Amino acid sequence: MSPAATPGATAATTPGATPARRRAARRRPRRSRLVTRRVARWIDERVGSASVVRTALGKVFPDHWSFLIGEIALYAFVVLVLTGTYLTFFFRASQQEVIYRGSYAPLRGVRMTEAYRSAIDISFDVRAGLVMRQMHHWAAVLFVAAIVVHLMRVFFTGAFRRPRELNWMVGVTLLILAIFNGFAGYSLLDDQLSGTGLRIAYSITLSIPVAGTWLASLLFGGEFPGPDIISRLTVIHILLIPAVITLLLVVHLALVVRQKHTQFAGRGRREDNVVGTPVWPTFMFKSLGLFLITAAVLAALGGLAQINPIWLYGPFRPAQVSAASQPDWYMGWLDGALRLYPGWELRAGGFEVPAPFFPAVLLAGVTFGLLYAWPFLEARRTRDLEVHHLLDRPRDRPVRTALGVATLAFYVVLTLSGSSDVTATTFGLSINSVLMALRIAVLSAPVVSGIVAYRLCIELQARDRARQAHRAHPEHRAGSAGDRPAGRTSAGGASVPPAALAREPRQGVGEEHQRRQQQPPAEQEPVGHEGHRGGDGERPDARRR
Amino acid sequence: MTSDESPSGAPQRATPPHGGTPPHGGTHPQGDTPPHGDTPTGSHHAGRAGERSVAAAFALSMAAALGLAVVYWRGGQPQLEGTFLALALGGLGVGLALWARYFMPHEDVEEARKPIASTEEEIELFREEFEQGERILTRRKLLVRLAGGSLATLGAALLFPIRSLGPRPGKGFKSTPYRQGLRLVTSDGRPIKAADVAVDNVLTVFPEGHVDEGDTPTLLIRPSGTNRPRPGREQWTPDGLIAYSKLCTHVGCPVGLYQAGEHLLLCPCHQSTFAVLDGAKPLFGPAARSLPQLPLRIDAKGYVVAAGDFSGPPGPGFWDRDRP
Numbered sequence: 056m057s058p059a060a061t062p063g064a065t066a067a068t069t070p071g072a073t074p075a076r077r078r079a080a081r082r083r084p085r086r087s088r089l090v091t092r093r094v095a096r097w098i099d100e101r102v103g104s105a106s107v108v109r110t111a112l113g114k115v116f117p118d119h120w121s122f123l124i125g126e127i128a129l130y131a132f133v134v135l136v137l138t139g140t141y142l143t144f145f146f147r148a149s150q151q152e153v154i155y156r157g158s159y160a161p162l163r164g165v166r167m168t169e170a171y172r173s174a175i176d177i178s179f180d181v182r183a184g185l186v187m188r189q190m191h192h193w194a195a196v197l198f199v200a201a202i203v204v205h206l207m208r209v210f211f212t213g214a215f216r217r218p219r220e221l222n223w224m225v226g227v228t229l230l231i232l233a234i235f236n237g238f239a240g241y242s243l244l245d246d247q248l249s250g251t252g253l254r255i256a257y258s259i260t261l262s263i264p265v266a267g268t269w270l271a272s273l274l275f276g277g278e279f280p281g282p283d284i285i286s287r288l289t290v291i292h293i294l295l296i297p298a299v300i301t302l303l304l305v306v307h308l309a310l311v312v313r314q315k316h317t318q319f320a321g322r323g324r325r326e327d328n329v330v331g332t333p334v335w336p337t338f339m340f341k342s343l344g345l346f347l348i349t350a351a352v353l354a355a356l357g358g359l360a361q362i363n364p365i366w367l368y369g370p371f372r373p374a375q376v377s378a379a380s381q382p383d384w385y386m387g388w389l390d391g392a393l394r395l396y397p398g399w400e401l402r403a404g405g406f407e408v409p410a411p412f413f414p415a416v417l418l419a420g421v422t423f424g425l426l427y428a429w430p431f432l433e434a435r436r437t438r439d440l441e442v443h444h445l446l447d448r449p450r451d452r453p454v455r456t457a458l459g460v461a462t463l464a465f466y467v468v469l470t471l472s473g474s475s476d477v478t479a480t481t482f483g484l485s486i487n488s489v490l491m492a493l494r495i496a497v498l499s500a501p502v503v504s505g506i507v508a509y510r511l512c513i514e515l516q517a518r519d520r521a522r523q524a525h526r527a528h529p530e531h532r533a534g535s536a537g538d539r540p541a542g543r544t545s546a547g548g549a550s551v552p553p554a555a556l557a558r559e560p561r562q563g564v565g566e567e568h569q570r571r572q573q574q575p576p577a578e579q580e581p582v583g584h585e586g587h588r589g590g591d592g593e594r595p596d597a598r599r600r
Numbered sequence: 601m602t603s604d605e606s607p608s609g610a611p612q613r614a615t616p617p618h619g620g621t622p623p624h625g626g627t628h629p630q631g632d633t634p635p636h637g638d639t640p641t642g643s644h645h646a647g648r649a650g651e652r653s654v655a656a657a658f659a660l661s662m663a664a665a666l667g668l669a670v671v672y673w674r675g676g677q678p679q680l681e682g683t684f685l686a687l688a689l690g691g692l693g694v695g696l697a698l699w700a701r702y703f704m705p706h707e708d709v710e711e712a713r714k715p716i717a718s719t720e721e722e723i724e725l726f727r728e729e730f731e732q733g734e735r736i737l738t739r740r741k742l743l744v745r746l747a748g749g750s751l752a753t754l755g756a757a758l759l760f761p762i763r764s765l766g767p768r769p770g771k772g773f774k775s776t777p778y779r780q781g782l783r784l785v786t787s788d789g790r791p792i793k794a795a796d797v798a799v800d801n802v803l804t805v806f807p808e809g810h811v812d813e814g815d816t817p818t819l820l821i822r823p824s825g826t827n828r829p830r831p832g833r834e835q836w837t838p839d840g841l842i843a844y845s846k847l848c849t850h851v852g853c854p855v856g857l858y859q860a861g862e863h864l865l866l867c868p869c870h871q872s873t874f875a876v877l878d879g880a881k882p883l884f885g886p887a888a889r890s891l892p893q894l895p896l897r898i899d900a901k902g903y904v905v906a907a908g909d910f911s912g913p914p915g916p917g918f919w920d921r922d923r924p
Contacts, residue, residue: 115711182676186685189678218716251853251869258851258916267918268769276766278773279814279852283766315713329711340700347693351686358682374787374804374817374846376854378868393851394870398888400917409917410888411851444713476871486871487884 112335117318121208126342128201129304130349131194138191138357139293145181147173148243148289150282159366167370170285171245175366190357195237197353199385202230210429210459213447214317217440220430222310225303227426232300234385239292241363241383245285248363250371251380254279255393262412280373320445329444379477384470391472392418395494422466450519453512461505468497650702654695661691774913774921777810778894778906784820784843787811793902794839797822800860804846807906815914817846817854818894820904823863823876830879833911836895841904843894844880845914848872850887852915865891889917 099105116122149169155162157172159179167175177184206226209215215223238256242249257279260271275281315329324330332338356362368377382390392414401408425432433455434440449456471478472493479486664687671680718726737744783791784805797803803820810816820843827837836842844865846854853869863876864883872887874880880891892910899905913921 115709118708183672183678183681185678186681190682254853255851255869261916261918264919268773268920272766272769273762274766281766281814314716315711323708323710327713329713330708332706333709337700337704337706340696340704344693344695344697344700347689347696349693351688351690351693354682354689355686356682358679358686372787373812373814374806374854376856376868378857380853380869390870394886396886398850398872398882398886400888402922405923406919407917407921408919409921410886411916414886442715476868490871490885 112333112339114312114334115315115329115331116334116338117316117324117329117331119319121212122316123345124201124208125205126345127349128198128205129308130346131198131201131353132300132304133346134194134350134353135191135198136297138187138194139297141187142177142184142191143293145173145177145184146170146243146289148286150245150280150285162366162369165370168245168285170243171365171370174244174246178366186354186357188357189360189362190353192241192362193356193360194353195240196362196383196385197349199230199233199237202226202233203385206230206426207459207463211447211449211456212317212319213443213452213455215430216443217430217434218314218442219310219317222307222314223430224427225307225310227423229300229303229307230426231423232296232303236292236296236300237383238386239288239296243285243288243292244363244365245371246365246368247371247375247377248365248368248380250280250373251376252382252386253284254373255390257281259411259415262409263416264406264408264412280371315444317444317446319448324445326442326444379474379480381474381477387470387473388466389415389419389469389473391469391475391493394475394490395469395472395497450512450515453509453516456512457505457509460508461501464500464504465497468493468500472497647702650698654698654702657691657695657698659691661688661695664688664691773918775909776815776914777807777813778816778909779807780906780908781897781899782906783808783899784818784896784904784906785811792820792904794841794898794904795902797841800824802858802860804854805843805904815845815847819844819846819855819858819865819891821858821876824860825863825877827877828879833879833893833895836893836907838896838898841896842876843896844874844876844891845894845910847891847915848887849882849889849891849916850885855891 095104147169151169152166153169153172155165155167155172155175157163157176157180159175162175174188177188179185209223209226238252242253242256257271257275260274261267263270272278274284274287276283276287316331318324318329318331332341369375381387393411396410396414398410399413400410447455449459472490475489475493476486478484479489664684668681668684668688671677671684785791785808786803786805789808789811791808792803792805797820799822801822805818805820806812806816807818820841822840823842827840827842829837844855846856848855848867848869850867850870850872853867855865855867855872855874857866857868858864858876859866865874865876865880866872867885867887870886872885873883874887874891875883879893882888882890889912892912892914894910895907897905897907
């Protein structure tokens with residue numbers, strides 16, 4: 056996709072476009088003065104790239120701020136690869152014991168592994184090493200955060216529905232890989248904190264029934280700490296998982312291209328079209344700008360905001376631990392679950408399932424299992440097997456929104472529990488009472504927030520209807536709400552009123568049925584849509600004005 | 601991505617650069633409304649202002665990149681490197697974004713969305729062609745089965761090298777190097793006499809020769825209160841000294857905090873709390889079982905030695921932990 060491959064330069068090879076072709080044919084013998092055009096033509100004569108690239112450049116992407124979040128995740132990954140590559144040139148994945156003699160005085164003469172020493176060297180003795188290391192860490196934090204917010208966007212707007220279930224599952228896999236690789240990454244440095252994290256990971260592996268001891272032994276190369284864990288995690292962190300992530304990202308994006316992006320309903324936006332900005336040039340420039348701004352923010356954080364100061368933690372010693380040991384934010388929910396779950400374990404016939412199995416292995420399994428299954432669970436519940444390209448507004452799907460909010464509340468409380476000791480010491484409370492409060496909260500907060508979210512959705516729907524009724528009467532003809540000329544096109548088959556197109560597939564949804572039964576059937580749904588069109592749906596346009 | 605979009609599915613520019621009617625019946629999604637006012641040919645004044653801001657952003661980026669090079673050349677400084685890198689990247693990024701905002705078309709373009717699934721005809725054609733090949737295969741049933749069998753066998757054989765990754769989880773999981781008469785030493789290898797541990801003090805000790813191994817860290821405590829030993833452990837605490845595994849029975853963090861007043865051991869990772877005077881049974885938090893106790897003896901020279909291994913495997917639980 057070289058910038059030289061503009062339609063003007065490449066149109067000559069596309070048969071059919073007669074005037075352009077004639078013009079280009081006349082031009083052909085003359086060598087273009089632009090090197091880029093000659094290169095583009097050279098490539099095209101060997102690959103036939105012009106038509107493909109033309110299609111790619113003309114690809115239309117709907118415009119909405121929430122669609123940028125996934126892009127930010129992608130760009131964080133690019134920054135991860137770039138900074139990570141730099142780090143691999145200096146990091147030594149070895150558990151060989153050495154004595155530190157570098158430039159950081161407080162650690163001089165201390166016995167440590169080569170992995171930890173090289174990480175300290177990157178921080179103090181490799182030029183620009185600290186910025187790269189901190190950018191890498193911040194990028195990892197942002198990568199997972201952007202994935203999670205992107206997932207929320209996809210969830211609450213129903214973008215996972217048919218035909219996008221497959222891409223949803225690819226996305227969930229990417230989330231798991233991102234979390235795991237983040238953990239693997241900060242565990243490489245072999246400082247006191249990362250060693251504690253690895254110890255916990257080892258114990259969780261050990262807790263798996265029947266196979267636990269074998270798995271732990273094979274992963275760590277023996278009993279903890281194990282002679283091989285750092286070198287193995289390095290291969291996993293810099294080769295295996297990045298390769299899989301790259302592959303899945305390609306699949307993820309290819310599916311977006313193949314299925315075309317979803318869009319919110321609005322003027323002219325229907326199930327059978329996609330309305331937005333073409334890739335070339337506006338979208339590409341904006342997106343490139345977003346990449347550079349993302350990288351800039353990460354560079355600023357990497358240079359100015361300290362993260363993971365391993366030189367303060369010291370090298371890992373199995374007998375030591377520092378208070379307030381906490382993982383990165385995306386592991387916080389697991390650590391919190393480990394704290395909240397009481398010491399209940401199963402024992403029978405001399406065998407046992409230790410307590411950590413339930414909050415760590417089982418909870419993680421259920422979490423991601425439910426995520427994978429969600430599109431199918433919802434489709435089954437609502438009996439909605441239609442193809443959807445128009446997004447839901449969260450308020451129009453109160454049950455889904457409430458469940459999503461409740462789930463979020465559950466994991467937010469778990470994440471907060473991951474720092475229960477810090478909370479207790481910061482506010483001078485007893486650790487015991489904080490823990491009890493969190494145990495209550497983890498069970499009650501989802502229920503309360505779910506109910507609140509549900510009520511809020513219903514209220515917002517009612518407000519939309521009221522506003523629309525108010526607006527419709529003075530300004531519009533009676534009955535105009537359903538077939539405003541907004542979405543009409545001259546393309547064949549578009550004579551159906553746009554609202555009907557947008558509305559038709561929704562009728563199968565169970566929640567809709569419920570609401571229809573509660574309320575008089577007259578025009579609820581289109582009215583809601585009209586409110587949408589008058590408000591949020593136009594936002595991208597309105598913003599430009 | 602190519603086949604589904606050409607010719608009629610190709611994206612259509614709603615307002616072609618040269619005006620006139622859109623090709624292929626492409627439409628402006630806004631229906632009859634004219635294009636927005638902020639199209640490339642905005643007012644002359646706005647154009648100049650826009651150009652200035654884009655140019656400023658690019659100039660800032662260039663200056664910052666030079667600054668970055670200079671800082672690096674002069675020996676590097678993390679805060680400056682980060683700031684200059686951020687300005688260089690950000691200036692470029694903001695410049696591109698502003699460029700797109702001021703000088704690029706914003707009118708929406710509509711692209712038709714055709715059904716993704718193949719038509720019945722295409723599926724039928726595919727099936728026919730595929731089945732032609734399939735019939736050739738199924739004519740040699742034996743060969744097909746053998747090929748499948750050999751693939752499966754090869755796959756299974758390729759799984760075996762996984763075994764090389766680690767040793768069989770054997771006794772090591774359930775026992776530690778502690779033996780009858782083995783001296784307790786501090787982390788720098790110094791043996792300990794009973795008098796080295798003051799009242800209400802705690803010391804992290806190891807079996808001699810096994811300092812800093814995964815399962816050996818031990819807490820040697822001289823609590824001020826009266827110990828309430830479990831049956832059979834009455835002789836394990838000579839001279840008021842008592843020793844427990846330092847590894848939490850929850851997920852193996854070192855139980856690093858000793859609250860001498862209440863005789864409690866607290867794990868800083870997940871706040872499991874153990875009662876020292878009651879066989880280190882868990883009082884609070886997620887741990888389900890007591891810390892294993894180490895039987896102690898004082899040898900002839902006055903050194904504290906082990907009188908055997910821990911009362912159970914130290915650290916977190918696992919499937920067959922209680923099996924011999």
